[in-house]
Amino acid sequence: MRTVGSGQPVVLLLHGLVSAGDTFGAAYGALAENATVVVPDLLGFGGSMETTEATDAVAHITALDAALAALGLQHRPTVVAGHSMGGTLALRWAAQHTDRVTSVVTFGAPLYRTRTEADDHIAGMGRMEALFSGDGPLPRAVCAWMCRHRTAASWITVAFRPDLPVPVARSSVRHTWDTYSRSLDDLIRDSGWSGALDVLDRAGITVTVAAGAADPVPVPGRAAELARTRASINHVTHPSADHGLPLTDPHWCHHLVADALIDLDRTERPTSGNEIRYTCCSRREGAHARREDEL
Incomplete structure (x- = not known):
């Protein structure tokens, strides 16, 4: 884990499947x-x-809690962002x-309601993704070879993904294989994100x-x-x-x-007179973002 900066709020950045913090x-x-x-x-x-x-x-979740506690950051206001599975x-x-x-x-979060829906979208990413989404002997064998020859496998990946x-x-x-398959099942194929969104919406936390x-x-x-059914959600498309x-x-x-x-900075400031408190504070025309400002 790497940490940068010393400001009061925490920004926690979570990577996706078959990836790392870099x-x-x-x-x-x-x-x-x-x-x-x-x-x-x-x-x-x-x-x-x-x-x-x-x-x-x-x-x-337990590992993240332990890591933040070890850093003494467990009580600070936190913005959390995640890519794909990390979302x-x-x-x-x-x-x-x-x-x-x-x-x-969240960036490109796999918000699937059923396992079938998840598998259809994973297969749509390409042949390799479809292969490794299964639990047969071939994906296990390929993963076992990568574990035995990890350095070679890493350079082959460089060649295939320039x-x-x-x-x-x-x-x-x-x-x-266990790391990959368990995370795939529990964080991508599972619909636990839906209940989490309900909790966040009731708490008024912007997503x-x-x-x-x-x-x-x-x-x-x-x-x-x-976004239509939960007031706390904004959606943005690149x-x-x-x-x-x-x-x-x-x-x-x-x-x-x-x-x-x-x-976060604005909501922590006291309001007075006719000051308006708002959650979406910017619109960058021409900078790829499409988002409705909420006042």
Whole structure:
């Protein structure tokens, strides 16, 4: 886990499946000007790969709690943001900590209501994704080979994914079959995010659901549907990005998280006279964001 900055609020950034904290690179460092930024390698992935613990949702939440407590940050106001699987984890972790979480931001979150819906969207990402979403002998065998030859597998990934920064590509093989499959089942195929959204909505905690227009992972129209039925949800669409949004346009993503910090600063200030308190404070025309201001 890496930490940057020393500001009072905490920004917790959670990566997706088959990834690590280096998904959130230098562009996110500017958040440390006003906050303490915490970027973990989630339990069972990246530098946290060596674990004998289960990696279901409860284990991930417990590990995050322990990490923040070890840093002495467990009582500070927190903005949590997550990419893909990290987005559903962010929702479920935030629902356990409504006393300190002030905002949640998700990027390309897999908000699936059924296992069938999840598998259809995973298969739509490509042949390799469809292969590894199964539990047959072939995906297990491929994963076992990667575990035995992890260095070679990491460089093969670099060759196959030249669009990714080299450290990010190499990190994508730092997990085990149990880590991968348990997280897939409990944080992507499971619909626990829905109950978490209900908790956050009742607590009045703002949730921004962001995705790229070319991202095959989110269910089309689901973010808009959720925003219609829950007052605390905003949905934002990047006009061209795919599922790699935090890497392909990190500055756009950084601004969404920075907006949440600005909102936190404003809600902590006392109001007087005709001052208006509001939750969505900016509209960046031409900067890819499409969002309704709420006054």
